[in-house]
Amino acid sequence: MTATHQxxxxxxxxxxxxxxxPLFLAGLAALALCVAASLALxxxxxxxxxxxxALFGDAHGRDALxxxxxxxxxxxxxxxxxxALGVAGAVAQAVTRNPLASPTTLGINAGAAFAxxxxxxxxxxxxxxxxxWFACAGAAGAALLAQAMARRAGDIDPVRLALGGTVLQLxxxxxxxxxxxxxxxxxxxxxFWLAGSVSGRSLDVLLPVLPAxxxxxxxxxxxxxxxxxxxxxxxxxxSLGVPVARIRLAGGVAVVLLAGAAVAVAGPVAFIGxxxxxxxxxxxxxxxxxxxxxxxxxxxxxxxxxxxxxxxxIRPSELEVGIVTAFLGAPLLALxxxxxxx
Amino acid sequence: MTTADQLAAHGLDLRYGDRLVVGGLDLTLPGGAVTxxxxxxxxxxxxxxxxxxxxxxxxxxxxTLDGADIHRMSARALALRMGLLPQQPVTPEAxxxxxxxxxxxxxxxxxxxxxxxxxxxAVDEALERTGTAGLRDHPVDQLxxxxxxxxxxxxxxxxxxELLLLDEPTTFLDLRHQLDVLDLxxxxxxxxxxxxxxxxxxxxxxxxxxxxxxxxKDGRLAATGAPADVLDADLVKSVFDVDCRVIPDPxxxxxxxxxxxxxxxxxxxxx
Amino acid sequence: xxxxxxxxxxxxxxxAAVASRRTASRARRRxxxxxxxLAGACLVALFALLTVSxxxxxMPMSAPTALRALLGLGDAGDVLVxxxxxxxxxxxxxxxxxxxGAAGCVLQRLFRNPLASPDVMGMTxxxxxxxxxxxxxxxxxxxxxxxALAGGLVAALLLGAFAWRSGLAVTRLVLTGLAVQAGLAAxxxxxxxxxxTELAGSALQWTTGxxxxxxxxxxxxxxxxxxxxxxxxxxxxxxxxxxDLGDDSAGALGLRTSRARLRLLFLAVVxxxxxxxxxxPVTFVALAVPHIVRFLTGPPTVASPVLAALTGAVLxxxxxxxxxxxxxxxxxxxGAVTATLGAPWLLVLMxxxxxxxxxxxx
Numbered sequence: 006m007t008a009t010h011q012x013x014x015x016x017x018x019x020x021x022x023x024x025x026x027p028l029f030l031a032g033l034a035a036l037a038l039c040v041a042a043s044l045a046l047x048x049x050x051x052x053x054x055x056x057x058x059a060l061f062g063d064a065h066g067r068d069a070l071x072x073x074x075x076x077x078x079x080x081x082x083x084x085x086x087x088x089a090l091g092v093a094g095a096v097a098q099a100v101t102r103n104p105l106a107s108p109t110t111l112g113i114n115a116g117a118a119f120a121x122x123x124x125x126x127x128x129x130x131x132x133x134x135x136x137x138w139f140a141c142a143g144a145a146g147a148a149l150l151a152q153a154m155a156r157r158a159g160d161i162d163p164v165r166l167a168l169g170g171t172v173l174q175l176x177x178x179x180x181x182x183x184x185x186x187x188x189x190x191x192x193x194x195x196x197f198w199l200a201g202s203v204s205g206r207s208l209d210v211l212l213p214v215l216p217a218x219x220x221x222x223x224x225x226x227x228x229x230x231x232x233x234x235x236x237x238x239x240x241x242x243x244s245l246g247v248p249v250a251r252i253r254l255a256g257g258v259a260v261v262l263l264a265g266a267a268v269a270v271a272g273p274v275a276f277i278g279x280x281x282x283x284x285x286x287x288x289x290x291x292x293x294x295x296x297x298x299x300x301x302x303x304x305x306x307x308x309x310x311x312x313x314x315x316x317x318x319i320r321p322s323e324l325e326v327g328i329v330t331a332f333l334g335a336p337l338l339a340l341x342x343x344x345x346x347x
Numbered sequence: 348m349t350t351a352d353q354l355a356a357h358g359l360d361l362r363y364g365d366r367l368v369v370g371g372l373d374l375t376l377p378g379g380a381v382t383x384x385x386x387x388x389x390x391x392x393x394x395x396x397x398x399x400x401x402x403x404x405x406x407x408x409x410x411t412l413d414g415a416d417i418h419r420m421s422a423r424a425l426a427l428r429m430g431l432l433p434q435q436p437v438t439p440e441a442x443x444x445x446x447x448x449x450x451x452x453x454x455x456x457x458x459x460x461x462x463x464x465x466x467x468x469a470v471d472e473a474l475e476r477t478g479t480a481g482l483r484d485h486p487v488d489q490l491x492x493x494x495x496x497x498x499x500x501x502x503x504x505x506x507x508x509e510l511l512l513l514d515e516p517t518t519f520l521d522l523r524h525q526l527d528v529l530d531l532x533x534x535x536x537x538x539x540x541x542x543x544x545x546x547x548x549x550x551x552x553x554x555x556x557x558x559x560x561x562x563x564k565d566g567r568l569a570a571t572g573a574p575a576d577v578l579d580a581d582l583v584k585s586v587f588d589v590d591c592r593v594i595p596d597p598x599x600x601x602x603x604x605x606x607x608x609x610x611x612x613x614x615x616x617x618x
Numbered sequence: 619x620x621x622x623x624x625x626x627x628x629x630x631x632x633x634a635a636v637a638s639r640r641t642a643s644r645a646r647r648r649x650x651x652x653x654x655x656l657a658g659a660c661l662v663a664l665f666a667l668l669t670v671s672x673x674x675x676x677m678p679m680s681a682p683t684a685l686r687a688l689l690g691l692g693d694a695g696d697v698l699v700x701x702x703x704x705x706x707x708x709x710x711x712x713x714x715x716x717x718x719g720a721a722g723c724v725l726q727r728l729f730r731n732p733l734a735s736p737d738v739m740g741m742t743x744x745x746x747x748x749x750x751x752x753x754x755x756x757x758x759x760x761x762x763x764x765x766a767l768a769g770g771l772v773a774a775l776l777l778g779a780f781a782w783r784s785g786l787a788v789t790r791l792v793l794t795g796l797a798v799q800a801g802l803a804a805x806x807x808x809x810x811x812x813x814x815t816e817l818a819g820s821a822l823q824w825t826t827g828x829x830x831x832x833x834x835x836x837x838x839x840x841x842x843x844x845x846x847x848x849x850x851x852x853x854x855x856x857x858x859x860x861x862d863l864g865d866d867s868a869g870a871l872g873l874r875t876s877r878a879r880l881r882l883l884f885l886a887v888v889x890x891x892x893x894x895x896x897x898x899p900v901t902f903v904a905l906a907v908p909h910i911v912r913f914l915t916g917p918p919t920v921a922s923p924v925l926a927a928l929t930g931a932v933l934x935x936x937x938x939x940x941x942x943x944x945x946x947x948x949x950x951x952x953g954a955v956t957a958t959l960g961a962p963w964l965l966v967l968m969x970x971x972x973x974x975x976x977x978x979x980x
Contacts, residue, residue: 331804342793426872437864441917454872
């Protein structure tokens with residue numbers, strides 16, 4: 006009678022990760038393929054053997070330099086950003102109990118974007134590496150504000166969090182547009198960063214935010230059983246002994262750490278955080294103990310595939326990954342949505 | 348037995364996606380009577396009710412009302428003849444009892460026709476019958492479980508149909524309120540001659556209040572007929588896997604199921 | 619469906635019931651009073667703002683002069699300024715604000731989700747794409763609104779085509795809406811990134827939302843369609859109330875849930891697309907205004923879409939006046955200040971709200 010419909014996790018059910026092992030393995034294999042493609046393909050394609058030589062052997066030529074100097078950092082950054090966004094999205098949807106939520110909902114991307122655009126306008130910056138700290142500060146500021154707005158009697162109200170965060174996001178976005186429309190140079194510099202991209206960044210960009218990213222991942226994965234309880238509603242969760250207020254706060258912190266780190270490195274890539282959980286849910290179900298690891302694979306998979314595709318479609322130029330992700334992910338999401346029966 | 352309001356299933360298959368919930372069901376529910384559908388959890392009782400009320404399209408077979416296929420009738424025409432109270436209805440936020448009950452007049456109204464005196468009369472009558480008239484301005488979500496259930500029944504009554512389908516109308520209610528609801532159903536049947544089909548959990552209550560009983564197991568018909576003819580120890584054993592005695596109810600003489608003492612705890616079929 | 623009348627019959631059983639009933643009907647009266655106060659306040663504000671928008675500018679004039687000019691009397695220069703520039707712009711803001719407010723109101727109720735708005739259903743993306751594509755093709759400014767309208771409708775068609783599968787389930791609709799929006803927004807983004815700076819600027823201007831340079835033809839066309847759509851929204855309100863009961867109860871009451879949902883969705887699309895044609899996709903109004911109305915007057919009734927339309931009109935017109943007269947920077951689009959102007963109201967109301975928000979809405 007109770008058709009177990011999508012998104013309702015079964016807390017009491019035994020943890021049957023084994024059943025999904027083939028899917029996880031397939032996901033990992035696809036991810037490995039994407040990593041290989043990301044190292045080999047681009048404006049100047051490199052043969053797989055040269056890639057292997059460049060990584061593990063002692064090849065030196067221009068091709069090897071392209072692989073180790075440009076594509077390796079880019080791939081690593083893509084993996085990290087995709088993973089962070091995918092997991093952050095799943096946690097954000099669980100914490101707000103709203104399928105429309107994503108890290109964007111908490112104002113994180115908009116905060117980072119506004120800070121960066123103001124920095125470009127006022128300080129005349131012009132390279133993504135210089136933006137990192139402004140993006141971090143903006144993301145943290147906006148996220149703190151959104152969480153503060155949602156606090157009520159020690160707990161975070163999910164409706165308030167989603168609504169307040171979205172309003173904050175819209176305000177910041179409109180300010181961002183205003184600044185860009187006031188100054189043509191800012192518009193010119195900022196629009197590329199705003200599309201979201203992992204190109205032209207060295208690993209030095211990733212290092213400072215790596216601790217935040219790892220900490221966020223650990224918190225998120227540790228929370229996953231509690232997130233299942235949260236989905237049953239506050240009262241039920243409370244009666245199951247789950248400290249709802251603290252879980253929600255911790256979840257919020259995890260989202261901020263993950264999405265803040267991601268936006269600092271790659272700019273506002275909006276779609277992955279929203280889509281990855283929805284893409285994984287029809288395959289693995291609503292159990293967060295499976296969903297979060299699933300997003301950990303699906304996020305980077307989506308991002309790297311989009312990045313590789315973006316390099317290939319208009320060679321020798323390339324498309325920003327934030328744009329291609331949406332082009333690639335949107336039809337996928339529409340197709341999977343058809344599988345949702347009720 | 349009258350033939351009016353006779354609901355029947357012919358070779359009915361009901362599915363959720365690929366899962367067959369009710370299979371090959373042939374069933375006739377007598378008009379002008381109270382029918383109780385009983386069976387273990389997940390045997391397809393609620394699914395059957397959804398199938399009988401056009402909410403779920405059959406994968407095979409058909410459902411007829413007085414011989415006419417209900418899936419060929421317009422939704423509104425059927426809603427004028429058949430009302431349904433789902434198991435866990437969704438209460439709109441902060442709606443008052445009267446506003447809720449007024450929604451029961453939906454099939455009687457046309458796109459631009461105003462609220463008529465007949466509509467108001469039906470609503471007042473439904474409120475009165477269910478004893479919720481004094482609560483009409485109260486928000487439904489602040490009522491107790493019993494009051495809320497009565498408000499929902501009032502909605503179904505305001506719909507003013509000859510046929511009423513109720514999905515476990517007594518769940519979550521205490522004994523007193525369970526009996527109130529069942530007495531109300533009995534009165535509806537006795538005074539207004541309505542046909543009632545309800546899913547019930549309690550076999551004793553089903554035997555007491557129903558003229559006709561439908562026993563389901565695993566989506567198939569296990570038995571059907573008058574409670575006194577149908578309900579015996581063998582049936583309870585085979586359908587619910589519970590050893591019991593069936594004795595006449597000292598109050599009404601209808602069958603009463605008494606589980607045997609110390610019987611091995613039979614694990615209920617999980618939902 | 620406002621409960622109209624008749625507390626005539628039935629003496630309630632107990633005195634407690636009488637007392638509680640009295641407080642309950644007092645609550646109902648209070649609700650009705652709040653609706654009237656809000657509607658009145660909006661109308662007064664609209665009138666005041668319209669006066670301001672007709673009288674102020676580079677050629678200030680008194681209110682009577684402006685009114686005469688509006689009717690084609692008085693100095694020819696005044697007539698030109700008022701009739702050709704100020705009036706269409708103000709009316710465009712009013713019409714667009716009303717459409718967005720009502721569309722958001724319908725969508726949030728339809729999807730039972732406080733974040734639902736044309737932005738997440740793909741209509742904003744479609745309207746932006748339509749407008750930006752025409753800008754890119756070098757079409758004249760007067761054609762751009764047509765592009766926005768067409769884009770919004772195409773997005774809705776996409777949404778319907780993908781989400782309809784022997785019915786229109788809410789979850790599937792929401793997910794499909796997200797997908798359509800993401801795809802279309804990405805296309806807009808692509809154009810903004812790839813365009814030459816100048817064109818990127820005007821595209822950004824358009825997608826932020828602007829009522830600059832609207833002509834009477836556009837305003838009348840969209841306005842008339844908007845009135846029809848608003849009337850239809852009111853006519854279909856009964857179905858919306860029945861949908862609130864959940865699919866099973868609504869189906870048992872004879873409502874074809876999928877078809878009713880499609881009809882309401884189509885209306886919301888028309889409202890939002892018309893608004894986008896006039897003012898561009900101003901994101902904030904449709905999301906926030908229904909919540910403002912809700913915080914002020916309580917749970918949704920038949921009055922809600924009307925109030926949301928009025929409030930949206932006030933907000934957008936006020937924003938446009940701020941952009942025109944109060945900001946030191948020239949030529950900013952109205953969407954740049956709408957959120958700033960509206961957000962404080964929403965946040966204050968959100969904080970004042972004492973009762974816990976709805977808990978489980980799954």
